[in-house]
Amino acid sequence: MIRIFIVNLVRFAILVFLQVFLLKNFTLYNLSTPYPYILFILLLQFQTPNIVLFVLSFVIGITIDAFYDTPGLHAAACTLLAFARILFISVTVEKDGFDNEPDPTLDAMGFRWFFMYALILTLIHHFFLFNLEVFRISEIQYTFTRFVLSSVFTVFLMLISGLLFFRRKER
Amino acid sequence: MRNLLIFISKYNAFFLFIIFEFISIFILVNYNSFQKATYIESSNNVTGTVYDKMSQISGYLSLGKVNDSLATENARLHNLLKSSFYVDTLVKRKVVDSIYKQQYTYIMAKVINNSVNHRNNYLTINKGSKDGIAKGMSVICSAGVVGVVVNTSEHLANIQSVLHKETRISAMLADTRDIGNFLWGDNLDPHAGLLVDVANNVKPRKGELVVTSNLSSIYPAGIPIGKISSLQSKDGGLFLNMDVALAVDYSKLEYVYVINNRLATEQTQVEAARKKDD
Known part of the structure; x- marks a missing residue:
């Protein structure tokens, strides 16, 4: 229990640090801005209670907001992401089927599941985030391009980090 | 009452979602506007x-x-220092500084x-x-x-x-002093902006300097904004619009x-x- 707590605390600190100091002014052709900090929410343990999940999502969202000067924007998107995560896991994972509960990571769940998981949740998060930020129908086409390219970039970074910390489990 | 509690605990994820989303949107709407001061910002x-x-x-x-x-x-x-100018007439000395x-x-x-x-x-x-x-x-x-x-x-x-997106600066062409409005375009290019609402009879040329006008209530007149990079010609419009290459590289401030x-x-x-x- 303590170990899980420390692992998540360190993950939180590293992801916020990376997002705020490295990736904040990082963009490809003014179109693709990655937000891989949502990996923190994606990698929380399966047995995390819903209330804890929502509180942590809100906290990481509002932390990013504080550094990005956009109070409430990332918090709203992260809350939606937490809800989408609950739905996605309840549809695709059987809760009781495991001997020892694995984490929703690349090495524990396999590439195909993790790819779908990361892709769908990132699309939902980014779609909500970009449209809430711009909030203008007249710019919808440009916003849509940004949303798609940014999602691709974010998922790419998530898969890279998943493969980087890949540990093959003996079954 | 008991059924209601069971219902809420069964669908707790949805209700938690509603609560937190409501808080977030509330913060977003209340603290994000131009005028309202906020605590969650980088000046805290x-x-x-x-x-x-x-x-x-x-x-x-x-x-x-x-x-x-x-x-x-x-x-x-x-x-600009006075000492770097050579005063060649006596008339100049009569200008009293205290005016x-x-x-x-x-x-x-x-x-x-x-x-x-x-x-x-x-x-x-x-x-x-x-x-x-x-x-x-x-x-x-x-x-x-x-x-x-x-x-x-x-x-x-x-x-x-x-x-x-709220930027709207009263600008003018430096040579002819024709007034327009400067906006930042919606393609998020940090090196380009738009000069709009310039009267139709004006003949702007490419490369002409765009500066703040003396109508601007915020900026002093004559501060550079950028140079005209291309003219967007639309037939039948009442006003001319043109692209401006910004003078400042905002990423290196x-x-x-x-x-x-x-x-x-x-x-x-x-x-x-x-x-x-x-």
Whole structure:
């Protein structure tokens, strides 16, 4: 229990640090801005209670907001992401089927599941985030391009980090 | 009652979602507007201190470039000094200096946080209300316009950059003095903007300098904005629109000047009196 707590605390600190100091002014052709900090929410343990999940999502969202000067924007998107995560896991994972509960990571769940998981949740998060930020129908086409390219970039970074910390489990 | 509790606990994820989403949207709507001061921003103490430390580190990396830009500006200012002019007529000596009353004073500040790739960009500087900075003051750098102060704390201030969807600066063509409005385009290019609402009879040429006009209530007249990069010709329009290549590279801002307009309060009083008459 303590170990899980420390692992998540360190993950939180590293992801916020990376997002705020490295990736904040990082963009490809003014179109693709990655937000891989949502990996923190994606990698929380399966047995995390819903209330804890929502509180942590809100906290990481509002932390990013504080550094990005956009109070409430990332918090709203992260809350939606937490809800989408609950739905996605309840549809695709059987809760009781495991001997020892694995984490929703690349090495524990396999590439195909993790790819779908990361892709769908990132699309939902980014779609909500970009449209809430711009909030203008007249710019919808440009916003849509940004949303798609940014999602691709974010998922790419998530898969890279998943493969980087890949540990093959003996079954 | 018991059934209601069972219902809520069965679908607790949905209700938690509603609660937290409501809080987030509430914060977003309440604290994100242009006028309202907010606590969750980079001018508050915690994030401000962190940004200050990081900017100290990154400041070392660009010392060479900053030195160069300061040296060029020094040279330019030396050129303006009285001692660098040769007085060739006696008439000039008759000009009495005291007829001028200084309208604008400048406060130097260092940029400690900056962004250019969002729809709405903000800067944070290391001078605040203690140094005489107040909301609504304009900010420039040696190359041109930067933005407007929107929020101050004791030691830090938050600036709405020109790269913002609310940006609307009264601008003019430097040569012909024709008035228009400057906007930041919606393609998020930090090096380009738009000059719109220029009268149809004007013949602007490519490369002409665009500066702030004397109608602007925020900026002093004649601060460079950029150069005309291309003309968008639309048939039958009442006004001309053109693309502007910005003079300032906003991603490399290091030092800025906050302008204190000493007649600002007087101007707002006069304009408030007029509004009352209306």
